[in-house]
Amino acid sequence: MLDYSTLKIIWWLLVGVLLVGFAIMDGHDMGVGTLLPFVGKSDLERRVVINTVGPHWEGNQVWFITGGGAIFAAWPLVYATAFSGFYWAMLVVLWALFFRPVGFDYRSKIHNATWRSTWDWGLFIGGAVPPLIFGVAFGNLLQGVPFQFDNYLVSTYTGSFWQLLNPFALLAGVVSSAMITMHGGTYLAHRTEGVIQARAIKGAIGAAIIMVLAFVAAGVWLQSIDGYRISSVIDPAALPDPLSKTVVREAGAWMANYGRQPLIWLLPALGVAGALLAAGLLLARHTLSAFVASSLALVGVIGTAGASMFPFIMPSSSMPAASLTVWDSVSSHLSLGIMFWATLIFMPLIVLYTSWAYRVMRGKVTAAFIKEHEHAAY
Incomplete structure (x- = not known):
């Protein structure tokens, strides 16, 4: 079995991979939902938009x-600490996802x-609200969350829901929301044609520009925010004791x-370059x-947050x-080891069946298709 300190790093990377996978796969569904009321001007056009993601959105929830x-x-x-401290924010996400x-x-x-x-506006809420809240949550993580532990490691959160909505966190929310909207618009442009595709391209390019400007502004702002540094000696192989x-x-x-690691600069560069390249393409x-290119932008933005905070997860x-x-x-150590081997087995299966499903359902969704399958399509 791998040693404890190595498994800790591996699981930091794996959680990051899962977050990126969620942003890429479920993110384009949410981005399409965000654009739905604006790129579809008639009932038929909106059905076209919905059916670009209809066959896949449930699988992407994985x-x-x-x-x-x-x-x-x-x-x-x-x-335990995050879901209690961000309780009302998480409920807002769940309520939005119900739509x-x-x-x-x-x-x-x-x-x-x-x-x-x-229901079109309900799908808009279900697509637009979660990315905004997730971005706000990351913005608060970068500033530090007001919680503490007693001697029994019982956490106490001393903040409020409204304190989460501070200026830097809202800017991070703009980055997240624009990023997902860009990604959804790019996917929609690939699966549609004609006037719907033209509107999707316009929306995706606008979102990409907003994302880049907000991402750069957040990076500049972050340099003046008090970060966190461990000042004592850390034993990576020690039993957990925060x-x-x-x-x-x-x-x-x-x-x-x-x-310390200049190569990390490639991550924010990838976030900016990926979004601009997606717009150009x-x-x-x-x-x-x-x-x-849009997917690579998501990797860059999420990777930037993780690399900046490492080794902190929730300061x-x-x-x-x-x-x-x-x-x-x-x-x-045992739990991380068992989960690691389980992940090596099941993660490729998830990727394989997802790839197969997208291959089977590839191609453009058109108004003619919706009319032909009036009672079967979403």
Whole structure:
């Protein structure tokens, strides 16, 4: 079995892979939902838009469920602390997600304009709200979350829902929302044609520009935010104990990893270059290549957040020593080892069946297809 310290790093990487997979796969579904009321001007056009993601959105939820499960299993202290501290924010996400299954399944069951319009806006909420909240959550992680532990490692959150909506966190929310909208628009451009494709391209390019500007602004702002640094000696192989270290807050601490490992600069560069390249490829109507470039942009943005914070996962602003890190918030050596081998078996299966499903359902979704399958299509 791999040693404990190596498994801790591996699971930090695997959770990152799952978050990226969620952003790429479920993200384009949400991005399409966000654009739905704006790129589809008639009921027929909106049905075209919905059916580009209709066959896949449920399967893509696997990434969301697996990501949450991995955090629960690999980082139990992070799961418990985050889901209690961000309780109302997580409920907002769940309430928004409720619109997706009922919206997809019931939207076209009744031939009534008000009924269908209501569910269209429900799908918009289910697509637009979660990325915004997730971005706000990451913005708060970078500033530190007000929680502390007692001697029994029972966490106490001292903040409120409204404190989460601070200026930097809202800017991070703009980055996330624009990123997912860009990704959804790029996918929609690949699966549609004509006027719907033209509107999708316009929306994706606009979102890409907003994402790049907000991402660069957040990076500049981050340099003046007090980051976190472990000031005591850490034993990577030690049993998890988040109260065994000392942590200091200092301006520019989140940039320290870039000084130690200059190659990390490739991640923010990938975020910016991927978005701009996707926009350029969309203008040239190279939609599949644009989707790949958009996916790389997501890797760059999410990777930038993870690399900046490493080894911190959930820093504490009210009790810095209680900050949760890669080294002291994990499950046991045995648990990480078993989950690692299980992941090596099942992750390729998920990728294979997802690839097969997209290959089978490839091609353009057209108005003629919707008319031909009036009672079978979403």
